[in-house]
Amino acid sequence: MSKGAQAKGVYAFLKHFALNDQETNRTHMLATWTNEQAMREIYLRSFEIGVKDGGAHVIMSAFNYIGPEYAGANSALLKNVLRDEWGFRGMVLTDYFAGMGYQNADQITRNGGDIMLATIDMPIATVNVQDAAGVTALRGASHNILYTVANSWMYENGQPEVTRNTWEYITWVVAGILILSLLGLEVVAIRRYRTRKAEAVITVEPNASIDEVGAEKADE
Numbered sequence: 001m002s003k004g005a006q007a008k009g010v011y012a013f014l015k016h017f018a019l020n021d022q023e024t025n026r027t028h029m030l031a032t033w034t035n036e037q038a039m040r041e042i043y044l045r046s047f048e049i050g051v052k053d054g055g056a057h058v059i060m061s062a063f064n065y066i067g068p069e070y071a072g073a074n075s076a077l078l079k080n081v082l083r084d085e086w087g088f089r090g091m092v093l094t095d096y097f098a099g100m101g102y103q104n105a106d107q108i109t110r111n112g113g114d115i116m117l118a119t120i121d122m123p124i125a126t127v128n129v130q131d132a133a134g135v136t137a138l139r140g141a142s143h144n145i146l147y148t149v150a151n152s153w154m155y156e157n158g159q160p161e162v163t164r165n166t167w168e169y170i171t172w173v174v175a176g177i178l179i180l181s182l183l184g185l186e187v188v189a190i191r192r193y194r195t196r197k198a199e200a201v202i203t204v205e206p207n208a209s210i211d212e213v214g215a216e217k218a219d220e
Helices: 002-007 036-043 045-052 075-085 105-110 132-150 166-199 210-219
Strands: 013-017 058-061 091-093
Touching: 013 045, 013 075, 036 045, 058 075, 091 132, 105 132
Parallel strands: 013 058, 058 091
Antiparallel strands: none
16 A cells, blocks of 8 residues: 555555554553564564555654653654664654643654644644754754655656635735835825925025015015
């Protein structure tokens, strides 16, 4: 299935990585315990085949914990096994990023996760960029995401054409009209100001006396 999807430029998601043994309480820090041999021979084997033979470009991590560590921020799983051993080059997406306290974007990106699956802004979706490690992690995550998209059918023939919605064109037209209207009002205001300024100038003859100037002012 992964090969078929990849052959058409559709990147395949393999989920949930890994040891997602049950649905009940899976978002409540459910911890799965096992040993490395069982993981490699049973639970990770299907993912390994999907990556090595199927060429999958996307992995979705799991809600559960593997022992004491959240699977979506498990460096041994997402970095050591997935990338270093299996040669995975795509992106790792979390299971739904619903604001559970243990889902921390900074921790996720530093430990092998690349992108958070969410439909709304989350206050814990920020990443600490005050140190070099945080910035490096974000750059790596961005690279993995862009690599995945660039290898999809969208870029099969180069840069894809961007389609616009009707409301976008309407917005641009309205914005253009408003800007031109403001510029026109500005021009009118400047002309009126210059006209009033010119009318306020008093011409005084070189030999005119003070009384004559005063009379001219009175006439005005």
